[in-house]
Amino acid sequence: MAKRAIPEINAGSMADIAFLLLIFFLVTTTMDKDTAYVRSIPKPIKTDIIPPPVSERNMLAIKANNQNQILIRDEIVDVELISDKVLKFYQANEKQNVDGNFPFYSRVSPSFIEDQIKGVEKQIEELEKNDSPKEFIDVKFQELDAWMKKKAALALYGGSSLPEIDFQANIRIEVAATTQYEIFAKIHSEIEEALYELRDKESKRIFNTSFGVLKRKNSLDASGLEEKDKLELLELLYPARIIEVTPKR
Amino acid sequence: MAKFKKSKSGEMPGVNTSSLPDIVFMLLFFFMVATTTKETDPTVIVDSPIGVKATDLTPYKQRSEIDFAYLGKPRNTKRLKDFKMGFALSLDNVVDANADQLYSTESVSKWKQAKFDSKPSKMRAPIESVITCVKADKSAPTGLIFDIRKQLQNVNALTIAYAVREVNK
Numbered sequence: 001m002a003k004r005a006i007p008e009i010n011a012g013s014m015a016d017i018a019f020l021l022l023i024f025f026l027v028t029t030t031m032d033k034d035t036a037y038v039r040s041i042p043k044p045i046k047t048d049i050i051p052p053p054v055s056e057r058n059m060l061a062i063k064a065n066n067q068n069q070i071l072i073r074d075e076i077v078d079v080e081l082i083s084d085k086v087l088k089f090y091q092a093n094e095k096q097n098v099d100g101n102f103p104f105y106s107r108v109s110p111s112f113i114e115d116q117i118k119g120v121e122k123q124i125e126e127l128e129k130n131d132s133p134k135e136f137i138d139v140k141f142q143e144l145d146a147w148m149k150k151k152a153a154l155a156l157y158g159g160s161s162l163p164e165i166d167f168q169a170n171i172r173i174e175v176a177a178t179t180q181y182e183i184f185a186k187i188h189s190e191i192e193e194a195l196y197e198l199r200d201k202e203s204k205r206i207f208n209t210s211f212g213v214l215k216r217k218n219s220l221d222a223s224g225l226e227e228k229d230k231l232e233l234l235e236l237l238y239p240a241r242i243i244e245v246t247p248k249r
Numbered sequence: 250m251a252k253f254k255k256s257k258s259g260e261m262p263g264v265n266t267s268s269l270p271d272i273v274f275m276l277l278f279f280f281m282v283a284t285t286t287k288e289t290d291p292t293v294i295v296d297s298p299i300g301v302k303a304t305d306l307t308p309y310k311q312r313s314e315i316d317f318a319y320l321g322k323p324r325n326t327k328r329l330k331d332f333k334m335g336f337a338l339s340l341d342n343v344v345d346a347n348a349d350q351l352y353s354t355e356s357v358s359k360w361k362q363a364k365f366d367s368k369p370s371k372m373r374a375p376i377e378s379v380i381t382c383v384k385a386d387k388s389a390p391t392g393l394i395f396d397i398r399k400q401l402q403n404v405n406a407l408t409i410a411y412a413v414r415e416v417n418k
Contacts, residue, residue: 014270015266015269015270017270018270018273018274018277021277022273025280025281025284028286028287029280029281029285029286029287030284030287031283031284033285033415034306034307034310034382034412035303035306035415036304036382036412036413037410037411037413038304038408039411040407040408041398041402041406041409042402043402044403176392177390177395179390179391179392180387180391181385181387181389181390182387182388184391184394185298185385185411185413186298186300188300188413189299189303192302192303193301193302216305219304219305219309244395246399247391
Protein backbone atom coordinates (compact mmCIF):
# COMPACT_ATOMS: atom_id res chain seq x y z
CA MET A 1 0.00 0.00 0.00
CA ALA A 2 1.23 3.40 -0.78
CA LYS A 3 2.19 5.39 2.26
CA ARG A 4 0.38 8.65 2.51
CA ALA A 5 1.58 11.43 4.74
CA ILE A 6 -1.04 12.17 7.41
CA PRO A 7 -1.53 15.89 7.68
CA GLU A 8 -0.85 17.21 11.19
CA ILE A 9 -3.64 18.89 13.10
CA ASN A 10 -2.81 22.45 13.95
CA ALA A 11 -2.71 22.54 17.73
CA GLY A 12 -1.66 26.15 17.98
CA SER A 13 -4.96 27.26 19.49
CA MET A 14 -5.01 24.51 22.11
CA ALA A 15 -3.13 26.78 24.48
CA ASP A 16 -5.76 29.47 24.02
CA ILE A 17 -8.53 27.03 24.91
CA ALA A 18 -6.64 25.85 27.97
CA PHE A 19 -6.02 29.44 29.04
CA LEU A 20 -9.73 30.19 28.77
CA LEU A 21 -10.55 27.23 31.00
CA LEU A 22 -7.83 28.22 33.44
CA ILE A 23 -9.11 31.77 33.73
CA PHE A 24 -12.67 30.51 34.20
CA PHE A 25 -11.55 28.38 37.17
CA LEU A 26 -9.43 31.19 38.59
CA VAL A 27 -12.45 33.48 38.65
CA THR A 28 -15.10 31.09 39.97
CA THR A 29 -13.14 29.41 42.73
CA THR A 30 -11.62 30.50 45.97
CA MET A 31 -8.52 29.34 47.74
CA ASP A 32 -9.19 30.37 51.35
CA LYS A 33 -10.81 27.73 53.49
CA ASP A 34 -13.81 28.40 55.64
CA THR A 35 -13.37 27.82 59.33
CA ALA A 36 -16.06 28.11 61.97
CA TYR A 37 -17.26 26.94 65.36
CA VAL A 38 -19.99 24.36 64.86
CA ARG A 39 -22.69 24.46 67.53
CA SER A 40 -26.03 22.77 67.86
CA ILE A 41 -29.27 24.58 68.53
CA PRO A 42 -31.60 22.99 71.11
CA LYS A 43 -34.84 21.49 69.82
CA PRO A 44 -37.86 23.72 70.31
CA ILE A 45 -39.86 22.38 73.26
CA LYS A 46 -43.55 22.78 73.89
CA THR A 47 -43.80 22.39 77.63
CA ASP A 48 -44.06 24.61 80.65
CA ILE A 49 -42.37 22.29 83.10
CA ILE A 50 -39.80 24.28 85.03
CA PRO A 51 -36.47 22.45 84.90
CA PRO A 52 -34.80 21.65 88.23
CA PRO A 53 -32.42 24.36 89.41
CA VAL A 54 -28.75 23.95 88.57
CA SER A 55 -26.43 24.46 91.50
CA GLU A 56 -24.11 27.43 91.38
CA ARG A 57 -20.91 25.37 91.19
CA ASN A 58 -22.02 23.60 87.99
CA MET A 59 -22.41 26.82 86.06
CA LEU A 60 -19.79 28.91 84.37
CA ALA A 61 -21.62 31.98 83.15
CA ILE A 62 -19.65 34.11 80.71
CA LYS A 63 -21.43 37.42 80.37
CA ALA A 64 -20.68 40.19 77.89
CA ASN A 65 -22.32 43.62 77.93
CA ASN A 66 -22.81 46.15 75.13
CA GLN A 67 -19.50 47.80 76.04
CA ASN A 68 -17.80 44.50 75.14
CA GLN A 69 -16.65 43.82 78.69
CA ILE A 70 -16.57 40.27 80.05
CA LEU A 71 -17.89 39.16 83.42
CA ILE A 72 -17.27 35.63 84.73
CA ARG A 73 -18.67 34.69 88.13
CA ASP A 74 -18.94 38.34 89.21
CA GLU A 75 -15.40 39.13 88.19
CA ILE A 76 -14.37 41.34 85.31
CA VAL A 77 -12.04 39.28 83.13
CA ASP A 78 -9.80 40.15 80.21
CA VAL A 79 -10.98 38.41 77.00
CA GLU A 80 -7.68 36.61 76.62
CA LEU A 81 -8.08 34.97 80.04
CA ILE A 82 -11.46 33.30 79.44
CA SER A 83 -9.78 30.05 78.42
CA ASP A 84 -7.93 29.90 81.76
CA LYS A 85 -11.25 30.20 83.58
CA VAL A 86 -12.72 27.39 81.47
CA LEU A 87 -9.68 25.20 82.14
CA LYS A 88 -10.03 25.83 85.88
CA PHE A 89 -13.73 24.93 85.68
CA TYR A 90 -12.93 21.49 84.26
CA GLN A 91 -9.73 20.76 86.14
CA ALA A 92 -10.42 21.99 89.70
CA ASN A 93 -11.90 18.70 90.90
CA GLU A 94 -10.59 16.37 88.22
CA LYS A 95 -8.22 14.42 90.47
CA GLN A 96 -10.09 14.82 93.73
CA ASN A 97 -13.28 16.56 94.77
CA VAL A 98 -11.72 19.35 96.81
CA ASP A 99 -13.18 22.67 95.66
CA GLY A 100 -16.87 23.30 96.38
CA ASN A 101 -17.01 26.15 93.86
CA PHE A 102 -16.51 23.90 90.85
CA PRO A 103 -18.36 20.84 89.47
CA PHE A 104 -17.62 17.54 91.17
CA TYR A 105 -16.41 14.45 89.36
CA SER A 106 -17.79 10.98 89.87
CA ARG A 107 -15.92 7.79 89.11
CA VAL A 108 -17.98 5.19 87.29
CA SER A 109 -16.89 1.58 87.73
CA PRO A 110 -17.57 -1.22 85.19
CA SER A 111 -19.77 -3.16 87.64
CA PHE A 112 -21.93 -0.08 88.22
CA ILE A 113 -22.43 0.35 84.47
CA GLU A 114 -23.38 -3.34 84.13
CA ASP A 115 -25.91 -2.97 86.94
CA GLN A 116 -27.42 0.10 85.30
CA ILE A 117 -27.70 -1.63 81.91
CA LYS A 118 -29.44 -4.61 83.49
CA GLY A 119 -31.75 -2.32 85.45
CA VAL A 120 -32.78 -0.31 82.40
CA GLU A 121 -33.31 -3.47 80.32
CA LYS A 122 -35.63 -4.81 82.99
CA GLN A 123 -37.59 -1.56 83.05
CA ILE A 124 -37.98 -1.66 79.26
CA GLU A 125 -39.31 -5.22 79.46
CA GLU A 126 -41.86 -4.22 82.07
CA LEU A 127 -42.94 -1.15 80.13
CA GLU A 128 -43.41 -3.23 76.99
CA LYS A 129 -45.41 -5.80 78.92
CA ASN A 130 -47.73 -3.09 80.27
CA ASP A 131 -48.22 -1.45 76.84
CA SER A 132 -46.86 1.89 78.04
CA PRO A 133 -46.79 4.91 75.71
CA LYS A 134 -44.07 4.75 73.08
CA GLU A 135 -42.43 7.94 74.37
CA PHE A 136 -41.76 6.36 77.77
CA ILE A 137 -40.06 3.38 76.16
CA ASP A 138 -38.03 5.61 73.83
CA VAL A 139 -36.68 7.57 76.79
CA LYS A 140 -35.53 4.32 78.39
CA PHE A 141 -33.90 3.20 75.15
CA GLN A 142 -31.97 6.46 75.04
CA GLU A 143 -30.87 5.85 78.61
CA LEU A 144 -29.72 2.36 77.68
CA ASP A 145 -27.84 3.78 74.72
CA ALA A 146 -26.05 6.28 76.96
CA TRP A 147 -24.93 3.52 79.34
CA MET A 148 -23.77 1.35 76.42
CA LYS A 149 -21.68 4.28 75.18
CA LYS A 150 -20.16 4.68 78.62
CA LYS A 151 -19.32 0.98 78.68
CA ALA A 152 -17.54 1.27 75.34
CA ALA A 153 -15.79 4.45 76.47
CA LEU A 154 -14.53 2.84 79.65
CA ALA A 155 -13.18 -0.13 77.70
CA LEU A 156 -11.23 2.33 75.52
CA TYR A 157 -10.14 4.43 78.48
CA GLY A 158 -8.64 1.53 80.37
CA GLY A 159 -8.18 1.68 84.11
CA SER A 160 -10.66 0.69 86.77
CA SER A 161 -13.09 3.61 86.55
CA LEU A 162 -14.17 6.44 84.27
CA PRO A 163 -13.98 9.97 85.66
CA GLU A 164 -17.11 11.87 84.76
CA ILE A 165 -17.96 15.50 85.37
CA ASP A 166 -21.31 16.38 86.95
CA PHE A 167 -24.04 15.89 84.34
CA GLN A 168 -25.30 19.42 85.03
CA ALA A 169 -21.95 21.13 84.49
CA ASN A 170 -22.39 23.69 81.73
CA ILE A 171 -20.94 26.83 80.23
CA ARG A 172 -23.41 29.62 79.64
CA ILE A 173 -22.81 32.45 77.22
CA GLU A 174 -24.94 35.45 78.08
CA VAL A 175 -24.54 38.36 75.71
CA ALA A 176 -26.46 41.57 75.18
CA ALA A 177 -28.31 42.13 71.90
CA THR A 178 -25.83 44.85 70.95
CA THR A 179 -22.64 42.99 71.88
CA GLN A 180 -20.39 42.91 68.85
CA TYR A 181 -19.99 39.61 67.02
CA GLU A 182 -16.23 39.89 67.50
CA ILE A 183 -16.64 39.40 71.26
CA PHE A 184 -19.15 36.57 70.80
CA ALA A 185 -16.74 34.77 68.45
CA LYS A 186 -13.87 35.43 70.85
CA ILE A 187 -15.76 33.74 73.70
CA HIS A 188 -16.35 30.69 71.49
CA SER A 189 -12.71 30.75 70.45
CA GLU A 190 -11.50 30.80 74.05
CA ILE A 191 -13.83 27.96 75.08
CA GLU A 192 -12.72 25.90 72.10
CA GLU A 193 -9.08 26.60 72.94
CA ALA A 194 -9.53 25.31 76.50
CA LEU A 195 -11.50 22.23 75.40
CA TYR A 196 -8.93 21.45 72.73
CA GLU A 197 -6.13 21.64 75.27
CA LEU A 198 -7.90 19.29 77.69
CA ARG A 199 -8.94 16.76 75.04
CA ASP A 200 -5.61 16.89 73.27
CA LYS A 201 -3.78 16.05 76.48
CA GLU A 202 -5.97 13.01 77.10
CA SER A 203 -5.85 11.99 73.45
CA LYS A 204 -2.07 12.02 73.47
CA ARG A 205 -1.97 10.08 76.72
CA ILE A 206 -4.45 7.36 75.70
CA PHE A 207 -4.14 7.08 71.90
CA ASN A 208 -0.79 8.73 71.24
CA THR A 209 -2.35 10.97 68.56
CA SER A 210 -3.45 14.56 68.77
CA PHE A 211 -7.11 15.44 69.07
CA GLY A 212 -6.87 17.56 65.91
CA VAL A 213 -5.87 14.55 63.83
CA LEU A 214 -8.80 12.47 65.13
CA LYS A 215 -11.24 15.28 64.41
CA ARG A 216 -9.90 15.78 60.91
CA LYS A 217 -10.16 12.07 60.08
CA ASN A 218 -13.73 12.04 61.35
CA SER A 219 -14.82 15.07 59.32
CA LEU A 220 -13.37 13.65 56.10
CA ASP A 221 -15.50 10.52 56.40
CA ALA A 222 -19.01 11.17 55.09
CA SER A 223 -20.56 8.52 57.34
CA GLY A 224 -18.80 10.01 60.37
CA LEU A 225 -17.75 6.59 61.69
CA GLU A 226 -13.98 7.00 61.42
CA GLU A 227 -12.43 7.38 64.90
CA LYS A 228 -15.94 8.02 66.23
CA ASP A 229 -15.52 5.93 69.39
CA LYS A 230 -12.30 7.73 70.34
CA LEU A 231 -13.88 11.14 69.87
CA GLU A 232 -16.90 10.02 71.89
CA LEU A 233 -14.66 9.04 74.78
CA LEU A 234 -12.87 12.40 74.73
CA GLU A 235 -16.15 14.24 74.56
CA LEU A 236 -17.48 12.19 77.46
CA LEU A 237 -14.44 13.11 79.57
CA TYR A 238 -14.70 16.81 78.71
CA PRO A 239 -18.21 17.48 77.47
CA ALA A 240 -18.85 20.81 75.72
CA ARG A 241 -22.23 21.72 77.17
CA ILE A 242 -22.50 25.24 75.91
CA ILE A 243 -25.73 27.12 76.47
CA GLU A 244 -26.22 30.27 74.45
CA VAL A 245 -28.76 32.45 76.19
CA THR A 246 -30.95 34.50 73.87
CA PRO A 247 -30.47 38.17 74.85
CA LYS A 248 -33.46 40.12 76.12
CA ARG A 249 -34.58 43.13 74.16
CA MET B 250 28.85 50.45 13.19
CA ALA B 251 28.48 48.26 10.26
CA LYS B 252 30.83 45.91 11.96
CA PHE B 253 28.06 44.73 14.30
CA LYS B 254 25.28 44.61 11.78
CA LYS B 255 24.12 41.09 11.28
CA SER B 256 23.98 39.83 7.83
CA LYS B 257 20.41 39.12 6.78
CA SER B 258 20.82 35.42 6.40
CA GLY B 259 17.18 34.44 6.75
CA GLU B 260 14.06 34.65 8.95
CA MET B 261 14.14 34.38 12.76
CA PRO B 262 13.36 30.83 13.85
CA GLY B 263 10.04 30.69 15.80
CA VAL B 264 10.01 29.49 19.42
CA ASN B 265 8.54 26.04 19.70
CA THR B 266 5.23 26.43 21.55
CA SER B 267 3.95 22.92 21.17
CA SER B 268 4.35 22.22 24.90
CA LEU B 269 2.56 25.38 25.98
CA PRO B 270 -0.86 23.68 26.20
CA ASP B 271 0.66 21.04 28.48
CA ILE B 272 1.96 23.68 30.84
CA VAL B 273 -1.35 25.52 30.89
CA PHE B 274 -3.28 22.29 31.45
CA MET B 275 -1.04 21.51 34.39
CA LEU B 276 -1.83 24.90 35.89
CA LEU B 277 -5.51 24.34 35.19
CA PHE B 278 -5.56 20.99 36.98
CA PHE B 279 -3.72 22.47 39.93
CA PHE B 280 -6.38 25.13 40.37
CA MET B 281 -9.22 22.66 39.86
CA VAL B 282 -7.89 20.47 42.64
CA ALA B 283 -6.68 23.10 45.10
CA THR B 284 -9.70 25.37 45.14
CA THR B 285 -13.40 25.14 45.87
CA THR B 286 -16.17 26.99 44.08
CA LYS B 287 -17.36 30.26 45.47
CA GLU B 288 -20.92 30.04 46.74
CA THR B 289 -21.77 33.60 45.89
CA ASP B 290 -20.41 37.08 45.99
CA PRO B 291 -22.21 38.55 48.98
CA THR B 292 -23.77 41.96 48.65
CA VAL B 293 -22.65 42.87 52.15
CA ILE B 294 -19.18 43.66 53.50
CA VAL B 295 -17.95 40.95 55.85
CA ASP B 296 -14.75 41.22 57.84
CA SER B 297 -14.60 38.05 59.96
CA PRO B 298 -13.12 38.13 63.46
CA ILE B 299 -10.18 35.88 64.27
CA GLY B 300 -10.28 32.70 66.32
CA VAL B 301 -8.28 29.61 67.18
CA LYS B 302 -9.00 25.87 66.88
CA ALA B 303 -11.97 26.35 64.59
CA THR B 304 -13.36 23.48 62.53
CA ASP B 305 -12.37 23.36 58.87
CA LEU B 306 -15.58 23.33 56.83
CA THR B 307 -14.07 22.20 53.51
CA PRO B 308 -15.22 18.53 53.80
CA TYR B 309 -18.79 19.69 54.46
CA LYS B 310 -18.59 22.07 51.52
CA GLN B 311 -17.46 19.28 49.22
CA ARG B 312 -20.42 17.20 50.35
CA SER B 313 -22.79 20.22 50.04
CA GLU B 314 -23.89 19.81 53.63
CA ILE B 315 -23.60 23.51 54.32
CA ASP B 316 -25.41 26.74 53.54
CA PHE B 317 -23.95 30.20 53.94
CA ALA B 318 -25.50 33.36 55.31
CA TYR B 319 -23.57 36.62 55.27
CA LEU B 320 -24.30 39.34 57.80
CA GLY B 321 -22.70 42.74 57.34
CA LYS B 322 -23.10 46.35 56.28
CA PRO B 323 -24.60 46.60 52.76
CA ARG B 324 -22.17 47.58 50.01
CA ASN B 325 -24.73 50.10 48.82
CA THR B 326 -24.33 52.68 51.59
CA LYS B 327 -27.41 54.63 50.48
CA ARG B 328 -29.57 51.80 51.81
CA LEU B 329 -27.90 51.65 55.22
CA LYS B 330 -30.89 53.09 57.03
CA ASP B 331 -33.30 50.58 55.46
CA PHE B 332 -32.03 47.71 57.55
CA LYS B 333 -32.45 46.74 61.18
CA MET B 334 -29.46 48.12 63.11
CA GLY B 335 -27.81 48.97 59.78
CA PHE B 336 -26.90 45.37 58.96
CA ALA B 337 -28.22 43.34 56.06
CA LEU B 338 -28.31 39.57 55.61
CA SER B 339 -27.21 38.15 52.28
CA LEU B 340 -28.12 34.53 51.59
CA ASP B 341 -26.43 32.17 49.16
CA ASN B 342 -29.55 31.57 47.15
CA VAL B 343 -32.59 33.43 45.94
CA VAL B 344 -35.38 33.64 48.44
CA ASP B 345 -39.00 33.91 47.52
CA ALA B 346 -39.71 36.75 49.92
CA ASN B 347 -41.23 40.21 49.71
CA ALA B 348 -38.98 43.25 49.52
CA ASP B 349 -39.24 44.02 53.25
CA GLN B 350 -38.07 40.59 54.27
CA LEU B 351 -35.48 40.03 51.58
CA TYR B 352 -32.40 41.20 53.44
CA SER B 353 -33.70 40.72 56.97
CA THR B 354 -33.35 37.74 59.27
CA GLU B 355 -37.05 37.00 58.76
CA SER B 356 -36.42 35.23 55.47
CA VAL B 357 -34.02 32.66 56.98
CA SER B 358 -36.64 29.97 57.72
CA LYS B 359 -38.04 30.14 54.20
CA TRP B 360 -34.59 30.09 52.62
CA LYS B 361 -33.36 27.14 54.66
CA GLN B 362 -36.45 25.07 54.00
CA ALA B 363 -36.36 25.87 50.27
CA LYS B 364 -32.69 24.91 50.00
CA PHE B 365 -33.37 21.65 51.80
CA ASP B 366 -36.41 20.81 49.67
CA SER B 367 -34.54 21.51 46.44
CA LYS B 368 -32.30 18.48 46.97
CA PRO B 369 -33.50 14.96 46.12
CA SER B 370 -34.54 13.18 49.30
CA LYS B 371 -32.13 10.28 48.84
CA MET B 372 -29.11 12.51 48.44
CA ARG B 373 -29.49 14.92 51.32
CA ALA B 374 -28.42 14.77 54.93
CA PRO B 375 -31.20 15.25 57.51
CA ILE B 376 -32.03 18.92 57.97
CA GLU B 377 -30.93 18.86 61.62
CA SER B 378 -27.35 18.18 60.57
CA VAL B 379 -27.07 20.46 57.55
CA ILE B 380 -24.80 23.21 58.78
CA THR B 381 -25.83 26.83 58.43
CA CYS B 382 -22.67 28.89 58.47
CA VAL B 383 -23.17 32.48 59.55
CA LYS B 384 -20.40 34.72 58.31
CA ALA B 385 -20.86 37.87 60.29
CA ASP B 386 -18.90 41.09 60.34
CA LYS B 387 -16.81 41.90 63.41
CA SER B 388 -19.10 44.73 64.40
CA ALA B 389 -22.41 42.96 63.75
CA PRO B 390 -24.68 42.91 66.81
CA THR B 391 -25.05 39.44 68.35
CA GLY B 392 -28.80 40.01 68.70
CA LEU B 393 -29.16 39.48 64.95
CA ILE B 394 -27.26 36.18 65.18
CA PHE B 395 -29.76 35.02 67.77
CA ASP B 396 -32.61 36.09 65.45
CA ILE B 397 -31.13 33.81 62.77
CA ARG B 398 -30.77 31.05 65.35
CA LYS B 399 -34.43 31.35 66.30
CA GLN B 400 -35.47 31.19 62.64
CA LEU B 401 -33.40 28.04 62.11
CA GLN B 402 -34.88 26.45 65.21
CA ASN B 403 -38.35 26.96 63.72
CA VAL B 404 -37.56 24.79 60.69
CA ASN B 405 -35.67 22.24 62.81
CA ALA B 406 -32.29 23.09 61.26
CA LEU B 407 -30.32 22.54 64.41
CA THR B 408 -26.69 22.97 63.42
CA ILE B 409 -25.18 26.43 63.21
CA ALA B 410 -21.59 27.48 62.64
CA TYR B 411 -20.07 30.82 63.56
CA ALA B 412 -17.43 31.71 60.99
CA VAL B 413 -14.05 33.05 62.06
CA ARG B 414 -10.71 33.55 60.40
CA GLU B 415 -8.38 30.87 61.74
CA VAL B 416 -5.10 32.02 63.22
CA ASN B 417 -2.41 29.77 64.58
CA LYS B 418 -1.32 30.61 68.06
